[in-house]
Amino acid sequence: MVSNNQLFHLFLFLCFFQITCLHAQLCTQEQSSALLQFKQQFSFNKSASYLHCDSVGILSYPKMESWKEGSDCCSWDGVECDNNTSQVIGLDLSCSWLNGTIHPNSTIFYYFPHLQSLNLAFNHFGMSPITSEFSRFTRLTHLNLSASVFSGKVPIEVSFLKKLISLDLSGNYDLRLEEPGFELLVQNLTKVRELNLGDVNISSVVSNSLLNLTSLTLLDLSSCGLLGKFPDGVFHLPHLIELHISYNLALTGYFPEFINSSSPLQHLRLISTNFSGELPDSIGNLKSLKTLYAPFCKFYGSIPTSLGNLTELTRLAISYNNFTGMLPSSLSNLGNLVKLGVQYNNFEGKIADFLPNAKSLSYLYVGSNNFSGPFPSLVANLTSLVELDLSNSQLTGPLPSWVFSLPALCYFNLSNNKLTGHVKEFKSTDLIAIDLSNNSLYGRFPSSTFKLVNLTSLILSSNNFSGELDMLCHAVSLRLLVLSSNSFNGSIPQCLGNFSTYFSVLDLRKNNFSGTIPNTFVKGNSFEIINLNGNGFEGTVPKSLVNCKMLRVVDLGCNKFSDKFPFWLEKLRWLQVLILSSNKFHGPMPASKAKFPFLNLRVMDLSDNYFTGPLPKTYFKNFNAMMNVIEANFKLQYIEKSLVGSMYLYAYHYHDCLTMVIKGSTIEMAKVLTIFTVIDLSKNNFEGQIPQIIGKLNSIRGLNLSHNSLTGHIPTSLANLTMLEWLDLSSNKLTGEIPRQLNNLKSLAVFNLSQNQLIGPIPQGNQFDTFLNDSYIGNLALFGPPLSDTCSDPRPPQQEDDTNSSSGFNWYVILPGYGCGLVWGLVMGYLMFSRGKPQWLVRIIEGERNESRKRFKKHAHRNRGR
Ligand SMILES: *[C@@H]1O[C@H](CO)[C@@H](O)[C@H](O)[C@H]1NC(C)=O
Numbered sequence: 127m128v129s130n131n132q133l134f135h136l137f138l139f140l141c142f143f144q145i146t147c148l149h150a151q152l153c154t155q156e157q158s159s160a161l162l163q164f165k166q167q168f169s170f171n172k173s174a175s176y177l178h179c180d181s182v183g184i185l186s187y188p189k190m191e192s193w194k195e196g197s198d199c200c201s202w203d204g205v206e207c208d209n210n211t212s213q214v215i216g217l218d219l220s221c222s223w224l225n226g227t228i229h230p231n232s233t234i235f236y237y238f239p240h241l242q243s244l245n246l247a248f249n250h251f252g253m254s255p256i257t258s259e260f261s262r263f264t265r266l267t268h269l270n271l272s273a274s275v276f277s278g279k280v281p282i283e284v285s286f287l288k289k290l291i292s293l294d295l296s297g298n299y300d301l302r303l304e305e306p307g308f309e310l311l312v313q314n315l316t317k318v319r320e321l322n323l324g325d326v327n328i329s330s331v332v333s334n335s336l337l338n339l340t341s342l343t344l345l346d347l348s349s350c351g352l353l354g355k356f357p358d359g360v361f362h363l364p365h366l367i368e369l370h371i372s373y374n375l376a377l378t379g380y381f382p383e384f385i386n387s388s389s390p391l392q393h394l395r396l397i398s399t400n401f402s403g404e405l406p407d408s409i410g411n412l413k414s415l416k417t418l419y420a421p422f423c424k425f426y427g428s429i430p431t432s433l434g435n436l437t438e439l440t441r442l443a444i445s446y447n448n449f450t451g452m453l454p455s456s457l458s459n460l461g462n463l464v465k466l467g468v469q470y471n472n473f474e475g476k477i478a479d480f481l482p483n484a485k486s487l488s489y490l491y492v493g494s495n496n497f498s499g500p501f502p503s504l505v506a507n508l509t510s511l512v513e514l515d516l517s518n519s520q521l522t523g524p525l526p527s528w529v530f531s532l533p534a535l536c537y538f539n540l541s542n543n544k545l546t547g548h549v550k551e552f553k554s555t556d557l558i559a560i561d562l563s564n565n566s567l568y569g570r571f572p573s574s575t576f577k578l579v580n581l582t583s584l585i586l587s588s589n590n591f592s593g594e595l596d597m598l599c600h601a602v603s604l605r606l607l608v609l610s611s612n613s614f615n616g617s618i619p620q621c622l623g624n625f626s627t628y629f630s631v632l633d634l635r636k637n638n639f640s641g642t643i644p645n646t647f648v649k650g651n652s653f654e655i656i657n658l659n660g661n662g663f664e665g666t667v668p669k670s671l672v673n674c675k676m677l678r679v680v681d682l683g684c685n686k687f688s689d690k691f692p693f694w695l696e697k698l699r700w701l702q703v704l705i706l707s708s709n710k711f712h713g714p715m716p717a718s719k720a721k722f723p724f725l726n727l728r729v730m731d732l733s734d735n736y737f738t739g740p741l742p743k744t745y746f747k748n749f750n751a752m753m754n755v756i757e758a759n760f761k762l763q764y765i766e767k768s769l770v771g772s773m774y775l776y777a778y779h780y781h782d783c784l785t786m787v788i789k790g791s792t793i794e795m796a797k798v799l800t801i802f803t804v805i806d807l808s809k810n811n812f813e814g815q816i817p818q819i820i821g822k823l824n825s826i827r828g829l830n831l832s833h834n835s836l837t838g839h840i841p842t843s844l845a846n847l848t849m850l851e852w853l854d855l856s857s858n859k860l861t862g863e864i865p866r867q868l869n870n871l872k873s874l875a876v877f878n879l880s881q882n883q884l885i886g887p888i889p890q891g892n893q894f895d896t897f898l899n900d901s902y903i904g905n906l907a908l909f910g911p912p913l914s915d916t917c918s919d920p921r922p923p924q925q926e927d928d929t930n931s932s933s934g935f936n937w938y939v940i941l942p943g944y945g946c947g948l949v950w951g952l953v954m955g956y957l958m959f960s961r962g963k964p965q966w967l968v969r970i971i972e973g974e975r976n977e978s979r980k981r982f983k984k985h986a987h988r989n990r991g992r
Pocket residue numbers: 169171172173174
């Protein structure tokens with residue numbers, strides 16, 4: 127039994143305990159109201175935190191909302207007090223929806239001298255500067271201002287915070303550390319263990335003072351614009367676990383030697399730097415290494431065997447370098463690998479020789495090397511595979527059917543190999559992208575593939591697949607369907623036009639499709655490219671195409687369409703390419719009443735149809751994209767598709783492929799330069815004169831009006847088309863003389879006036895000295911060189927066909943080297959990056975697509991509860 131006395135004492139004790147506790151927790155009135163005043167400066171909006179918190183799986187909420195007058199501020203969410211002094215020592219307002227700015231006069235700077243930890247990460251401070259008043263927190267050990275939309279100059283006063291153990295300013299737009307800021311920072315913050323300046327624009331060489339920061343465990347200087355040689359010594363800092371110096375294009379260095387085996391380094395990221403040289407054998411001493419990311423660098427040589435000693439490695443990415451030789455078979459020891467990326471190097475040998483039997487291997491990118499041999503059988507064991515890229519290799523033989531049973535695949539790219547065999551039903555329902563193009567696969571393609579609800583791209587071009595599109599309507603997420611050069615048949619299902627949100631590339635070129643195109647295109651659809659060239663489609667061009675406001679390419683060539691000219695397409699303001707060649711289009715071209723018909727058209731090919739009447743003068747007048755093009759502005763732009771899916775999808779890159787007939791040769795143009803501007807109206811029944819107005823189209827490269835019934839003189843205004851490389855007016859009824867001014871056309875490489883009724887002298891000089899007889903044969907009375915009878919009579923017509931198209935177009939040079947179809951996004955990512963373009967994209971694409979979540983999570987949590 128417990129006596130009353132004892133109970134009383136217990137009671138007293140509890141009271142006392144209660145009181146001391148309460149007392150210990152009660153924050154001062156001063157601090158309480160200072161915090162409430164601080165709260166007043168903000169509004170709360172989830173969008174201020176969403177991107178860096180909720181979207182990567184961290185719950186955000188307005189912590190300050192629980193802050194109420196009259197309650198003890200030490201109990202407020204995000205506020206931490208000292209147990210003894212009840213001074214506020216920690217403030218964690220990360221992911222708290224804060225929207226506003228922190229003025230230098232803010233109360234927060236004046237009432238919290240004991241603050242040790244301040245975390246304002248993942249809010250929205252509206253591009254405001256970081257005020258120098260932060261230096262008043264002289265006891266601060268942890269300061270986290272990351273990804274909170276601060277901008278401007280980092281105040282030098284931050285370097286007064288000598289007690290800092292952790293400083294994170296990363297992920298802010300447009301924040302910069304001007305010289306000597308970085309130097310001062312590393313000189314004064316001698317205690318710092320975690321220094322994250324990622325995305326802060328430093329733009330200077332890396333100070334050797336960094337070597338004095340011997341406590342560093344984490345150093346993140348990604349995307350800081352660092353220049354010059356990175357000090358080797360940093361790699362050897364005795365406690366350094368994580369080193370991130372990615373995305374510093376001008377940062378040079380070599381992979382250092384690691385002579386002794388005590389380095390604690392676990393994570394090393396050198397993505398997109400100018401690091402070069404070979405990987406040293408001593409890399410095998412980095413026994414703790416878990417992550418090695420070094421894609422987009424300048425490394426070369428062979429991979430040291432010792433790399434296979436790093437059995438802790440989970441992520442190894444060395445794509446886009448210039449490595450050569452065989453990958454060492456020791457790599458097969460790396461049983462913990464989750465990610466292996468070696469694509470875009472010059473490796474050779476067989477994949478089977480190095481592939482690790484790693485149960486958890488999820489990301490395997492080995493494509494775009496010189497690997498050969500059969501499809502590696504070990505892949506059957508890699509049941510965790512989510513992304514598999516074996517593209518652009520020389521894999522031969524049958525594609526084993528178990529590949530289609532890999533249960534977790536999202537991304538599957540075997541394009542550009544020599545694989546044979548059938549495709550079975552895919553087992554993984556998570557598939558997002560499938561690319562099997564350019565192989566020798568055949569047979570019915572399983573149409574159940576269209577039922578994959580997350581499938582965004584399906585690329586099967588250049589195989590020998592057959593089958594129909596009967597299940598297409600199920601493909602609710604499809605953005606890109608490329609089936610060109612196969613033997614698919616059947617008709618296009620009615621539902622095609624109902625795809626209102628995503629579907630943007632439909633490429634069915636060179637198949638056996640037939641039937642009519644459904645007239646069901648709804649408003650607000652996303653089609654940008656519709657290429658049906660070389661099928662058996664018939665009927666009319668569906669009027670509802672006019673709802674495809676985003677259309678840039680329409681290629682209906684080589685079909686059996688029978689229709690008047692679909693003039694209503696003139697409203698599509700982004701349309702750049704219109705090809706209707708080799709069909710049964712007929713009737714006169716209408717005179718357009720639109721204000722800006724075909725505003726952006728660069729390629730118009732109506733050849734080999736039954737059009738009649740005069741040439742479409744009103745169009746010539748309005749083809750703005752063919753006039754006064756300033757080439758410099760277009761230098762590297764191609765008519766191409768570059769789509770970026772959501773953060774977790776894939777960036778991809780589609781080259782339109784157009785087929786055009788140039789002087790009798792059919793040319794497939796992948797990558798169509800936007801400066802490539804052509805009008806081809808040949809092989810129709812156009813009549814009347816060539817309008818003078820055609821001289822306005824001074825940016826066109828090719829003009830073909832041959833095989834019509836055009837009459838009258840050759841307009842002198844043609845001399846204005848100084849970019850012309852190819853001009854064909856042959857097989858018409860043109861009369862009069864050849865305008866002398868045409869010798870202005872200094873780019874002209876192919877010129878044909880044969881089979882007309884022209885008379886008079888052939889212009890001389892410039893390009894005209896290079897044309898041969900064929901250019902002039904079959905006219906009434908042309909004379910002068912190159913016609914051998916310099917007096918008069920032309921020779922009798924020879925064979926009708928134009929042969930030997932001499933080269934000479936300067937756009938030829940862009941043709942080789944690119945297949946039609948698709949180049950997976952990494953290239954694009956790289957290109958964009960090297961132009962200083964969105965780095966978030968590059969991060970998604972290489973290396974950090976799957977890591978960024980973790981990285982942010984880690985940041986968010988690192989300073990929680992301090
Ligand atoms: C929240 O932010 C979003 C995006 O900036 C904005 O559209 C919205 O109006 C804001 N809401 C409030 C209540 O300020």
